[in-house]
Amino acid sequence: MMTTANKTTLSHLDWLEAEAIHILREVAGQCSNPVLLFSGGKDSLCILRLAEKAFRPGRFPFPLMHIDTGHNYKEVIEFRDQRAAELGERLIVRSVEDSMKRGTVVLKSEDESRNKHQSVTLLEAIEEFGFDCCIGGARRDEEKARAKERIMSFRDEFGQWDPKNQRPELWNLYNARSHKGENIRAFPISNWTEMDVWQYIEREKLGLPSIYFAHQRDVVMRAGSIVPVNVPLASGEVINQPKAGEEIINMQVRFRTVGDITCTAPVISDADNVTKIVLETATTTITERGATRLDDQTSDASMEQRKKEGYF
Amino acid sequence: MSNAKHNDSLLRFMTCGSVDDGKSTLIGRLLFDTKSILADTLTQMDRTSKKRGLEAVDLSLLTDGLQAEREQGITIDVAYRYFSTGTRKYIIADAPGHEQYTRNMVTAASTANLAIILIDARKGVLTQTRRHSFLAHLVGIPHIVVAINKMDLVDFDQATFEKIKADYLSFAEQIGLQRAGRDIQVVPLSALTGDMLVDRGDAMDWYQGPTMLEILESAPAAHSEQNEPFRFPVQFVCRPHASDDPELHDFRGFMGRVESGEIAVGDAVTVLPNGYTSKVKAIQLGEEQLKTAITEQSVTLLLEDEIDTSRGDMIVKSDQAPEAVKQISGMVCWLSETPLSPARTYVIRHTTRESKAKVGEIEYKVDVNTLEQLPTQGLAMNDIAKINFKLAQPLMVDSYSKNRATGAFIVIDESTNNTVGAGMII
Numbered sequence: 001m002m003t004t005a006n007k008t009t010l011s012h013l014d015w016l017e018a019e020a021i022h023i024l025r026e027v028a029g030q031c032s033n034p035v036l037l038f039s040g041g042k043d044s045l046c047i048l049r050l051a052e053k054a055f056r057p058g059r060f061p062f063p064l065m066h067i068d069t070g071h072n073y074k075e076v077i078e079f080r081d082q083r084a085a086e087l088g089e090r091l092i093v094r095s096v097e098d099s100m101k102r103g104t105v106v107l108k109s110e111d112e113s114r115n116k117h118q119s120v121t122l123l124e125a126i127e128e129f130g131f132d133c134c135i136g137g138a139r140r141d142e143e144k145a146r147a148k149e150r151i152m153s154f155r156d157e158f159g160q161w162d163p164k165n166q167r168p169e170l171w172n173l174y175n176a177r178s179h180k181g182e183n184i185r186a187f188p189i190s191n192w193t194e195m196d197v198w199q200y201i202e203r204e205k206l207g208l209p210s211i212y213f214a215h216q217r218d219v220v221m222r223a224g225s226i227v228p229v230n231v232p233l234a235s236g237e238v239i240n241q242p243k244a245g246e247e248i249i250n251m252q253v254r255f256r257t258v259g260d261i262t263c264t265a266p267v268i269s270d271a272d273n274v275t276k277i278v279l280e281t282a283t284t285t286i287t288e289r290g291a292t293r294l295d296d297q298t299s300d301a302s303m304e305q306r307k308k309e310g311y312f
Numbered sequence: 313m314s315n316a317k318h319n320d321s322l323l324r325f326m327t328c329g330s331v332d333d334g335k336s337t338l339i340g341r342l343l344f345d346t347k348s349i350l351a352d353t354l355t356q357m358d359r360t361s362k363k364r365g366l367e368a369v370d371l372s373l374l375t376d377g378l379q380a381e382r383e384q385g386i387t388i389d390v391a392y393r394y395f396s397t398g399t400r401k402y403i404i405a406d407a408p409g410h411e412q413y414t415r416n417m418v419t420a421a422s423t424a425n426l427a428i429i430l431i432d433a434r435k436g437v438l439t440q441t442r443r444h445s446f447l448a449h450l451v452g453i454p455h456i457v458v459a460i461n462k463m464d465l466v467d468f469d470q471a472t473f474e475k476i477k478a479d480y481l482s483f484a485e486q487i488g489l490q491r492a493g494r495d496i497q498v499v500p501l502s503a504l505t506g507d508m509l510v511d512r513g514d515a516m517d518w519y520q521g522p523t524m525l526e527i528l529e530s531a532p533a534a535h536s537e538q539n540e541p542f543r544f545p546v547q548f549v550c551r552p553h554a555s556d557d558p559e560l561h562d563f564r565g566f567m568g569r570v571e572s573g574e575i576a577v578g579d580a581v582t583v584l585p586n587g588y589t590s591k592v593k594a595i596q597l598g599e600e601q602l603k604t605a606i607t608e609q610s611v612t613l614l615l616e617d618e619i620d621t622s623r624g625d626m627i628v629k630s631d632q633a634p635e636a637v638k639q640i641s642g643m644v645c646w647l648s649e650t651p652l653s654p655a656r657t658y659v660i661r662h663t664t665r666e667s668k669a670k671v672g673e674i675e676y677k678v679d680v681n682t683l684e685q686l687p688t689q690g691l692a693m694n695d696i697a698k699i700n701f702k703l704a705q706p707l708m709v710d711s712y713s714k715n716r717a718t719g720a721f722i723v724i725d726e727s728t729n730n731t732v733g734a735g736m737i738i
């Protein structure tokens with residue numbers, strides 16, 4: 001009863017690429033004022049490449065936007081600006097620090113992570129520009145609460161994600177409609193895994209911020225995680241001072257994900273090029289978030305909670 | 313996970329089973345035995361298992377749902393999981409099997425090329441087995457794998473397996489699965505012990521067929537093995553308007569995805585609904601120039617002639633044009649808590665095209681358990697019915713049984729913008 005394959009089909013990377021291009025073009029076709037969230041990180045760099053394949057020789061039908069916590073690695077910020085300039089596309093930067101000045105973000109303490117406060121700044125920017133869709137690089141394999149995320153995810157006027165009020169998504173007939181004030185989050189690489197991302201970076205020869213590759217760094221061990229210390233920002237300020245009694249170790253590390261400095265941990269690695277990273281990813285025993293996120297481990301449901309509050 | 317090979321294919325499949333048939337355990341074991349579960353996830357599962365007083369790691373924890381579901385003790389939605397064997401990447405659509413969630417099964421089935429239907433070996437073919445098979449059939453999944461699970465609880469008895477297999481095949485005959493050309497395989501297994509899932513084990517030497525993983529590895533990746541006609545719904549038109557660049561000055565690229573069939577440079581094409589004809593001048597993917605494009609590839613087509621074309625149009629090969637119709641008849645699954653109101657106008661989205669639509673007639677609704685056709689006035693969530701729609705704009709359609717991409721549509725309620733129905737054209 002087995003039928004044999006007599007048709008040519010796409011390889012898995014080609015298929016994922018084709019799907020993502022299709023999603024980006026649906027956003028462009030259905031939404032009137034979309035924006036692409038671009039952090040300079042590996043997932044969003046893949047999406048930029050996909051956008052090139054989707055829209056060149058035309059310009060992108062959306063600007064790029066970064067919500068900057070002010071606590072990003074300067075290597076990443078520099079790379080972000082360089083990439084946007086090379087592409088000749090418009091980059092909007094909105095910063096959590098501005099929300100703090102406006103009083104819409106209030107930190108509980110000086111050293112509280114600003115990561116979760118990005119939601120506020122994002123919503124303010126959405127309102128400022130009237131965006132009806134934000135394209136992001138989230139993947140379903142990242143975390144449990146993402147496994148059920150739609151490719152076109154609906155957010156209400158408060159930016160909230162209600163898991164029970166999502167549109168069924170059938171075939172590749174995406175519904176990105178929204179009323180004024182509401183918002184769609186579109187995830188073109190939903191079906192990609194961390195491995196797919198690295199394979200795509202390798203195949204497309206994409207450049208990355210240097211901190212993705214093995215480098216020497218001062219760190220301390222804190223509650224079982226590697227925490228980078230004395231990190232200089234683009235502004236010249238130095239953050240993440242070691243706490244009293246902590247011993248500074250100089251280690252060879254790389255980042256698997258580059259977010260806010262205060263909540264992204266590196267892993268020990270000597271992978272100094274993409275091929276080595278692909279190999280390391282194939283044999284790693286720890287999930288991307290498990291290894292590198294200092295903020296998701298509090299509870300099983302912490303990501304779900306943050307998404308309900310409007311987090312990306 | 314264990315291999316970084318590039319030139320491999322991708323298979324999307326779904327799992328269907330009633331509560332406690334072992335769906336979560338099966339998925340958990342597939343991921344575990346293919347080494348797709350990483351250590352920190354395992355540690356967390358181990359911790360939770362111990363907290364619940366279990367001795368071994370409960371693999372079903374891996375597919376445990378969202379907090380909202382845990383509180384209500386139900387799974388409310390389709391979850392997607394990923395694993396890779398080195399030769400193939402898999403996307404699993406995991407849909408809960410409750411009666412009230414026909415809509416989730418239909419949603420999961422819409423993108424699947426293979427369905428695993430779980431049967432508890434102690435119970436045999438049940439009403440829900442019939443329902444799952446009917447839905448998989450309705451949504452046109454070409455490959456059905458019937459997994460007779462919990463064989464360990466019937467002493468790995470061959471006669472039990474053969475009887476359930478015979479029962480299933482005769483039921484499949486009744487609903488026309490074989491007639492429709494579906495590929496059906498039946499495999500005995502124990503998701504708990506892993507026998508016949510990834511490893512054969514040694515408890516069922518009487519079974520000579522392939523293991524579950526072998527079936528997954530060899531199932532064709534293409535949705536259809538037939539040669540389908542070329543269908544290219546236009547998603548977006550690229551006009552760079554670069555007046556200073558002579559190469560781009562007249563550039564007009566039609567961007568979209570090849571939904572079915574193939575196209576080559578030089579082919580004669582027709583643009584619908586207007587019916588203009590031209591030839592393919594170039595096929596582009598990013599900066600690459602292609603000679604041909606195949607099914608599911610996203611490309612940009614350039615035509616020899618300047619033709620006014622926009623999103624919602626469809627490019628087809630001139631000798632294989634579909635019908636443009638202003639009335640469609642289809643099987644519709646209602647997805648919304650708000651029942652269908654025959655008096656209202658809805659929007660139908662078909663490929664990249666939309667049209668206002670009015671309900672003409674609801675011919676009958678199907679009882680998904682008995683497969684009986686019943687008369688009905690309305691349609692509530694999870695109902696499946698045969699409906700006719702009158703359309704304001706023509707749609708270029710094929711029947712769903714011939715072409716999944718151009719035979720499918722969704723129904724949108726404009727007041728909420730929700731997707732309220734899923735339809736398959738007859």
Ligand SMILES: Nc1nc2c(ncn2[C@@H]2O[C@H](COP(=O)(O)OP(=O)(O)O)[C@@H](O)[C@H]2O)c(=O)[nH]1
Pocket residue numbers: 329330331332333334335336337338372461462463464465501502503504505
């Ligand atoms: N003995 C035995 N138990 C199984 C098997 N598969 C699943 N189970 C058990 O059946 C129960 C329900 O399984 P689960 O995977 O949660 O079912 P689901 O509701 O379909 O996801 C659990 O206690 C499993 O350990 C099997 O092959 N043999």
